[in-house]
Amino acid sequence: MAPRFRWKDPEGVRTITLIVKKIIPQWKDGLYPWQLKLVVRILDGGDIFCCIATGGGKSALFGVPIIVLKEMARNPDLYPDLPGRLLPVGLVITPTKGLAANIVWSILVSYTHMNFMQVLELRKLDVPAFAYCHETVTEARIAGRNLVHEIRDCKTWNIICVDPEHLREKVWRQISAFDVFRANIVYGCADEAHLINTWGAEFRPQFRHIGAFFNGCLSSSISVMALSATVQPSAALNSICSSLGMSGDNFYLFRSSNEHQNVQFIMEPLTHGVGGKIFPQLLAYLNSGRKTVIHCRTIDDVLRIFLYLWKSLPPGPHRLRRLKMYHSLRSAKENEEILRLLDEDPECQVIFATVAFANGLNAKSLLDSLSVGCADTVDQIVQEKGWVGRDLETAARGVVFYQPCSLTAAETQLAGSSAVASSRAKKTTSKRTKKPKPLEHAKVLLLTEKHCYNACLNRIYQNPPLKITTLDCITAKRRYPCSLCAARNGISTDFPTPSLPRGITLPLFSHPLEVSSPAPLDKTLKLTKKEREEAESTLVRFGNTVYRAEHKLPANRSRPKSAYFPSSIRSSLLDNLLSLNSLAKLEGLVEPWHFSRDYRVRLYVVVHNLFSTISAQRERARLDKNAKQRATRKAKKKATDWDGSEEEEEEEESELESSSEEEVDEDRRSSPIPPSPKRSRRVLEEVTNASRSPPTRALRKPAQRAVGKPVQRAPRKRLEKAIEVSQSYSNPYRTSRRRAAQNS
Structure with a gap:
């Protein structure tokens, strides 16, 4: 049978006011008028969007309906015939685990101005809440509890706080499909609803699916709430409402100023x-x-x-x-x-x-x-x-x-916002250039x-x-x-300093003095990565030796292993290893070490051996490097000499050709007999090749590699110079000056 009254009727409003004064006597004035109006709509299953300043009383909207319905379920004969729930439960979607834990701990406390000890008394209100997050789920599994059954039965908690990511899991589809849960759920609330736009875009896209869960998985008779202190009108508000399925006249928007006067x-x-x-x-x-x-x-x-x-x-x-x-x-x-x-x-x-x-x-x-x-x-x-x-x-x-x-x-x-059109027309930026986000x-x-x-x-x-x-x-x-x-x-405002209990003083903050950084070490005194790793392993072994010798003594039984040779001492030694050429310098570095008095000499022996080893390694590496450089310079010099000899041969050949041409020209001018006609290149080749046998070159034997020795090639035969080649040829076509004179 349908209830006789609705919560928006005068009987419903009076009932809410009476129950709040009875259960929460700390609220001497009861609910604010706007809170009472919104609680009425929530109990009647209406959707609301509440925008009010932080700390203005939004959180009471998901606490008061549960208190009212639980009181009516305990004492149904004391109140009019109004819609109710036997096991009322509310679902609050929170953006962070901290907010969920804060709601669980201080439900209905934010507006009572109580201290921490007074919070304990709020448990008498009997409004248990639960934060469904990774930590609590893990604890329940370890304890062998079935959270799905406890939530869907609506007997353990009245307010469930969950984040959007967990809401998409299969277990929540099972919970929302259970008949007992669907019959007792009062509302679905999106707390800090402005994050649906800001975080839902990229950071946490699951915020965009809160409305889909409310409208697709829960009963249509429940109230859908959106609470926030910072929702800008028009575009931002319309986007959130569309995400939650609020449109037209099917929800009530309450907006108040979010300005804080104090x-x-x-x-x-x-x-x-x-x-x-x-x-x-x-x-x-x-x-x-x-x-x-x-x-x-x-x-x-x-x-x-x-x-x-x-x-x-x-x-x-x-x-x-x-x-x-x-x-x-x-x-x-x-x-x-x-x-x-x-x-x-x-x-x-x-x-x-x-x-x-x-x-x-x-x-x-x-x-x-x-x-x-x-x-x-x-x-x-x-x-x-x-x-x-x-x-x-x-x-x-x-x-x-x-x-x-x-x-x-x-x-x-x-x-530039007023010149967007002109800037688009003159767009010359490269497509690869990444524009800064506006x-x-x-x-x-x-x-x-x-x-x-x-x-x-x-x-x-x-x-x-x-x-x-x-x-x-x-x-x-x-x-x-x-x-x-x-x-x-020209207004200056003084903000008072809060009083402190007797005997407590807070030291003032002062800008720390800049500590001059130590002078950088010479590069030759710094260890390479490989040298540092080898030296550190040696120092670690020394530390283990100290530990084995000292940890069984009664005075050191409670000392941790890291304190026998601290890593800070080890790092300091590695940073200055190549400059520790005396015991006095070592003592200055290991002075804070508890065991320095007994082990500093033995430590110096280890450091000195490391110093000698690294110095010897560096000396060998230097000699090898110098030998390599000498061999490289010698090879380069030999290649340069060979190139120079070839250039000289080419210059001598060019000079010979030029001198022969000058002599021929002189003969032409002095001799009345015209010179003989030039023979073709082919004829010249036949004559010269006939008088000169082709040069023979000894066949090169393949070099045999010796194990462990470099390959030695046979010496290269010296090439004849251009002038030697030219003298080997006879020149029957050239008429000397003397013969020309005799003929004349």
Whole structure:
């Protein structure tokens, strides 16, 4: 039989209000009006799209419906006849494991302003949640539990958080096809829905299939929700709605302003590159002692900034408590512990985080957000700045340190956007040239803004009411003006330093002194790769000898094996091996070594032997190289002499021919008898060849190779010079001057 009332009826609204006040007395005012309106639609199976500021209360939308339905299932006689579920369950699609764990831990806590100990009391609400991820699945398999049966029976958990990649597995098709699960599921929620566009394009394409799972595998009577704080209107909104199957009037869109009135938005150009090793601009903000998150683009950036700030603090164990890293390479438990310490430990001040921290994680104690490098999208920038100042009474700061090259690229793109047609007509670039990826248009507008950053962001997101939100900070009377308005009006804002418990002081950060790098060693004193490997193996064997001799002594039983001959000592010896020509120099290097007093002499013997061996090897290699070079020079010289003799023969032959021609010309001029006619080349060859036998050359015997000896060829017969060949021929055609005179 169909229920008598629907949740949108007055009876349904009153029931929701009554149950919330009964189950969650911490919410003295109950739900916000917009929350109540959306919860009613969810319980009636309507689709909703909620866009509201980070920390505004979105997460209550997937917690309150479960609480209401569970209370009605426990006490059906106390409430009107309304649609319900016996074992209500909700499905939340989360982008990161950290967000899923955060939802599981602090469900319905984000809006009660509780501390960590108060979270424990929330278990009395009896809304168990489960994060379905690699770690939890592995733990269940080790324990022999069947997660598929536990989820589909709807008896163990009421909220299931899962990422889009696991949603495509076969087990989830089995779960969604089970009758009990289909009858009790209340909604399917896409949390941080703006990532469907940004991550679904290339980074994680499975985000594009969330809507297909909701509409194809779940019951049509459930509510489909999309929650986000940063969805730009028009194109971005339409793309997400199309992916989730929301179109026309079949869903309800609720949009509120995502501006944070208690956060000052600041943009500063970086004075040092993102890829560098020093970041002095951070120190002024961190020395205020405020809880801070530093957003980095990559894990490599996290490590370099962490090392810089580590060196900026004085030595001591306080550095381990004050600086923490939060990223995907750490386990979920470690990341959860960091969030807990951030809220509870007064000495835990700075968290270094990647993009995972900016999407839905909740840490109420954060007051400052520093982004080193500008994010790829404005959505990501707003997300990063949205998780500070969760208490509206506090003063928070959101700082973006952007690269100057990003500003230049934005200005170029903005200037060239009006001339796109003409640039296409005059396109001359090569097809092989890879064009840089254009910046997001909203990011271009933000980087090139010259009047007010807050007004620019409000125009991008169309935050209502536009008549007020698009005004500059001074005209709109904002509590904390942006950096542009503050600089233009000469306003400086003081942000208070939070009080610390008695006896706790935080040392100030100071730019570390630049340590001059040691003078580079002479190339002749550096070991080659092969020499270093051989020397290192010898030193390792020496270290093993020390270990075998010392590890059984009572004083060394708890000493690790690596401490008997540390790798740092070994590396230092290898770097300076060829310069250790005395025991005194060796003692200076091995002074920190625990066993140097007993083994330094024996170590010097090993080092000296290595030095002698490497020096001898290098001397042999030098002699071999010199011999090779001498042989090469000798061969080149011999080849050059042979070429010179041939050139001389050619010159002598050419001179002889020229002199004979001159004599013939003189005879022609002096003799009255005309010269005899020239014979043809063929006749000359017959005559000359008849008077001269062809030269014979001794046959060359094949050289026999001797084992281990180079092949020796027979000496080459000397060729006759041109003048010798010419004299062997008789010249019956030439008339000498004397004979010519006698004939005359």
